[in-house]
Amino acid sequence: MKQRPSLGFFILALILSTYFILAGNVWAAFDLSVNPYQGGYDLRFDKITPDMARVNREVTVRVTSTIAKQYRLSNMFIQPLSTLEGARLPEGCFVVYGIRGSNSFGTINVEEEVPVRLGSQIIYTSNATGASDSFTLVYGILPSSNIVSGSYKGRLGFTLEPIDSTQSPVTVMLDV
Numbered sequence: 001m002k003q004r005p006s007l008g009f010f011i012l013a014l015i016l017s018t019y020f021i022l023a024g025n026v027w028a029a030f031d032l033s034v035n036p037y038q039g040g041y042d043l044r045f046d047k048i049t050p051d052m053a054r055v056n057r058e059v060t061v062r063v064t065s066t067i068a069k070q071y072r073l074s075n076m077f078i079q080p081l082s083t084l085e086g087a088r089l090p091e092g093c094f095v096v097y098g099i100r101g102s103n104s105f106g107t108i109n110v111e112e113e114v115p116v117r118l119g120s121q122i123i124y125t126s127n128a129t130g131a132s133d134s135f136t137l138v139y140g141i142l143p144s145s146n147i148v149s150g151s152y153k154g155r156l157g158f159t160l161e162p163i164d165s166t167q168s169p170v171t172v173m174l175d176v
Contacts, residue, residue: 037059059174061137075156075158076119093147099137110123
């Protein structure tokens, strides 16, 4: 003879289910997305040559934060731009700058064009309350007689890290 679960069992299951659903929505959000304006999920440039014209590509950066703490965003080369044959793009030929006024709350630290480096460089700092924000970065390839013609590939890393918080940093990769 099978026993039917009691009404109390169903009520307890309902209460626990509701608790876990609501508890999942209480956690603080701290997330990052980096999306090229064109080219899908990669930052795409055409074949690079010494006599090429300057080429720029835009990237939209979105930070979602409800931790109520200031944060900063940095970027760095994880893999420098190089051809399959091993030729590297000369230093200073790959640059970044932020479009002034494309953000709402924090400070874009690269309003002036700067070369992308192997080491970490801070590109954005939030306001004191750590409000969510979005902004546009422009990455450019500058012409140079030192460039070896070819198709270059590399990878950029973006790290979102809280300041004075126990929240874990978030890292996003972007293939170039």
